[in-house]
Amino acid sequence: MTVTSVPSGIPKEMRLIEAVKLYPKITRYTFFIMSAIVLYGFDLVIVGAITAVPGFQKDFGQLHDDKHIIPASWLSLWQALGPFGALVGAMLAGWVQDRVGRKMCLAGASFLSAVSVAVLFVSNRPAAIDTRRAVFLVGKIVQGVAVGMINIQAITYVSETIPTCLRGPALALFPAFTLLGQLIGSVVVFLVSDLENESSYLIAFATMWPFSVGPFVLALLMPESPAYLIRRKRMDDARSSIRRLFAPKVDPEEVFEKTRLSIEVEERLARQVTYMDCIKPAHRRRTWIVVFAAMITSIIGLPLLSTASYFLQVVGMSSFNSLLFLIVGIILGLIANAVSVWILSRVGRRRLTIYTLIIGGMLWGGMGICGFWDGVITVWYTAISCMIIVIIVGVGAWPASFAIRSEASSLRLRSKTQGLAGLFDHLSTIVLNLILPYIYNPDQGNLKAKTGFVFAGLCLVGAAVTFYDVPEMKGRTVLEIDAMFRLGLKTREFRNWRGTTEEIEAAVREVEGDDAMELLRAREGSKATSAELPARSSES
Template sequence: MESSESRENGDERRTLWRYAKKYRKVVWVTFGLASAILLYGYDFVIVGTVSGMPEFQKDFGELHNDEWILPSLWLALWNVSSPLGAMFGAVFGGWFQDRVGRRLSLATGSFLSAVGVAIMFVSYIPTDMEGRRLAFLIGKLVQGAATGTVMAATQTYLSEILPPVLRGSGMAFFPVFTLLGQLTGALVIFGCLNQKRGYVIAFGSQWPFSFIPMIVAYFVPESPTWLIRTRKVDKALVAQARLDPAGTNTKAVVNQIAADIAHEEETTKNTTFAQCFDRRNLRRTLIVLFAMSIPNFFGLPLLAKASYFLQICGMKASLSIIFLILGIILGLLANVASVWMVSKFRRRELTLSTLSLCTLFWGSMGVANCFKGNGVVWWTAASMMLTIITAGVGVWPVSFAVAAEASSLQLRAKTQGLGWTVSAFSTALSGIALPYVFNPDAGNLRGKVGFTYVSSCGVAVVLSWFLLPEMKGRSVGEIDRMFEMGLGGREFGVWRGEERRTGRD
C-alpha cells in the first residue's frame, strides 16, 4: 500500500495553492485560529518593548549616569515573569484541553489574557515605585499564563485538523502571525513613544486581541480527534464534515482517526503527563521539547528586545524602534515565504542549513563589537536583521511543524503543553541571563553577546543532526510505525513501509 509521502510525491502537479483550495475549510479555520497567535505576538512585543519607552523608564526606572535605565533585577524579573506564567499556563492547558476540549480551553485562555492586560493597564497608579513594579510583574505573570494556555490549545487543535500535505505550511502560521502581531505592536509602541504615559495606551490596545480568539472559539468546530478520544463519534462526524472538502468520505476519515487512536491505546492506555516520559513515548516527547526550545537557541529572546538592546549598544531610542519594526517586517516576509518553503523542502535540510547561517551572523556581530566606531552599532543591527530573515525562512517555522508531528494523538495535548512549558522555561532562562550579560550595570558585554549565540546555535545544529526525524508528508499511522520500529532521524526520510490507507491526502 502506498505511503502518504509517495502519494504526495506522485502528485507534483498539485501545488500548495491547489491543496489550499481543496482544503479551503481547514485553511479558513487555520486563519481564524491565527488570531490566537496574533495575540501571542502582539503581547510579546508590547510587554517586552515598553522597556524601551522613555516614559516607562522614567515611571519604573532609576537614574544611572544621568540617564534613565531599568534596574537589572527588575528587568530580569519582568523578562522572566511572562515565560514563567506561560509555563504554568501551558501545563494547565495541556491538562485542561483534554478535559473540556480545544475550543473551551482557547476561550478560557483568551479571557485570562484580558484580565492580565487590565492589571498592567493600572500598574502605574501606585505612588510607591516598588508597588508599580510589582503590579506590572503580576500583570505579566497573568498574561503569560493566558498565552501559554492559548498557544498550547491552538497548536494541538491545528496539528489535529491539518492534513499531512498542509501540516508544515499550517504550522508556519505560528511565526508568520507571531511577527505580524509583533509588527502591529511595534507600530503602536512607535506611535505612543513620545506621548505622556504612552505605554498605558499600548497596554489598553491589547484588549481587542484578547477577545478575538474567544469569538473564533465559538464558531470553529471542535477537534474531531478529541471528540473521538472522548467517545463522541457522532459529534466527530459532524465536526469533520465541517472541515472536509466536498465529496470526501467523512466516515472513512473518522474511521481512520479512530483506528490510529485505537492502535495507540494498545500501548498508551493512560493519557497522563507521566506517560509522556514512559520509555515508549520518551523519544517523541524529547523531540517535541527540543523543537519548541529551538527559537531560544537561535536568539529569538534577544531579537524581540532589539529596541532596548540597540539602545544599550549606542543607538538612539527612536532609531532603535525603527530597526525593531524593520526587523519584524523582514522576518514577516521571510515567514510568509516559509509557508511555501516548508511545503517543498525537507525539515532537516531547512533546519541544519539555516541554523548554520545564524551561527555565522551572530559570530560576525560578536567580532564587530570587539572594535569601536559608528559602523559597529550599524552592523550589530544588520546582523540581527539577517538572523531573523534566515531563521524565518527555515528553522523557526520548521520547529513548530516538528513539534506538531512528533507527538502521538493520545498524548498530543499534554505533549504540546509540555513543549510550550519548555519553550517558556528556556525563554525565562534567557530573560534572566541576558540583562546581566549585556546591561551596562552588570556584565556590560553589549554587542559581544553575539558570541553566546554562536555557542547556542552550534549546540542546536548538533542536536538537530542527531535528534530530528524527517516527517514531511507522513501520516499519523506512518509516524507511529517509524517510531515503533526505532528508526534513526535520517532513516525516517527514506523509509517506504506500508500503512493503513487514509481517507485524505
C-alpha cells in the first residue's frame, strides 16, 4: 500500500493560532529568545556599513584621487575576520553551553558583546593609523565571537524546547529578526552619516550597548532548557523548567517523559557515529547536498550585498544615496522573507532554487556588462540591480537553501552533517570577504560594477549543480527521504516516487539502524499526544 504523510491518530493540521493558544508560555519565551538575534543583525550593519560613513573613512582610510577610501588590505581583513570570529563563537558556544547551560552561555556572550563595543569605541584613540585599524579589527573579531555564540545558543534553545508545530514559524524568526536588526542599524548609520567628525561613528558604536544588555537580562529571567537539564541528570530541575514552559494547558510530566526518551535514543545514536561517516558511500551524496546548500548564501552574492553601501560608493554613488539604498534593500529583504514563507509552502525547493539562481545570474551579468561604461546610468543600474537581486534570491534560493540543508541530512548523522554545513557556510563567506575588496576597490582591481561577473558565474554554476544533484524533497517525511536515498534514486525520480510501508522501514533500518527507528517512533508518539503536525524533515 502507499504510505501517507500523516501517521494514524495524528491530526492532519494544526493552525498557527491554535498552536500558540495551546503553548502560550513557550511561545512568549521563544519570541524573546529569538529577539536576541536582533543584536546580530544590528551589529552586522553597524560594524559593516560604518565603512561607508565619511567621518570613519577620514579617520581610518587614506586619500585616493582626492577621496578617502578604505585600503583593500584592511577592508578585506575587516570583512573576513568578523565572520571568522562568528565561526569561532559558534564552535565555542557548542562546548560552553553543554557545560554551563544555555542561560549562562547567553549571559556570557552578551557580556562579551559589551566588551567588544568598548574596544570599537576606543579604536580611534591611537595616533598611528595602522594601530587604529588593528584595534578596530580586534573589536570586530571579538564582536563576531559574541554574536556567533548568541546565534547558536538561541537556535539550540528553540530547536530543543519548542513543539514541532511551532518550530517552523519560530525558526523563521531568525532571518526576520536578523533583517530587523539590520534595518535598525542601517537607519542609525544613515542618521549619523552627515556628521563629518568622529561623533558620526562613535554614536553608532554607542547604540550597540543597549542591544548587548537585552540578551543578558533575558538570560537572567528565562527558564533553563529542559533538554540540557535532563542530559545533566538534573531531573527535578528539568521538571520545574518544563512546568514554567508548558503548564497548565499541557501535561508537564508527559512532556518530560517524551523529552527524556528522545534524548536517551539520540545519545545512543551519537556514540555510534563520527564525522568520517558523513563521507562514506552510504551518506556521501547527502553530505554533499547539505554542504552545497550551505554555500548558496555566498553563491547568490550575500557577502557583497551585505556591504552594498560601500560598494555603491566605489561604483560612484554618494554616501547619502548609498546608505539610503542600504535601508531600501533591507526593507525589500524583509518583504521577500515574508513572501518566501508562502512560496515555500507551495513551490518545490529544487525548482525554486534553479529558477531564482538563473535569474540572479542574469542580473549579476547585466551589472557586469554595465560596468564597462562610467557615468550616472551605470551607478543607478548597479544599485537597482542589487535591489532586484535581493528580492529574487530573498523569495527563492536563499530561504530554500535552509530547507534543503535540513531535509537532505540523515537523521543519524544530522548533528555532524549540519556541523560541516555551518563550517562551509562560514568558510565560503570568509573567502569571498577576503578577495572581494581586491576585486572592486579602487586601489587594487578597480573592477567596480564588473564584479557582477563573479556572481553571475557562481549563480549559473549553482543552478547547474542544483539541477543535477539536488532532488525535490518538499512534502516528504524523514522516513521517505531516507528510503529514497537508500534506494539510490536519480535526482529527478524523487518527485514522483511512492513506496510501501515495508520498503520505507526496511531502508531506514538498513541505513539508520533500529535506534533511529525508535527515535522516530518516539517523536511520532510525542506529536500524537500533543496534536501536532507530523515531522517533516524540514522541521526535524
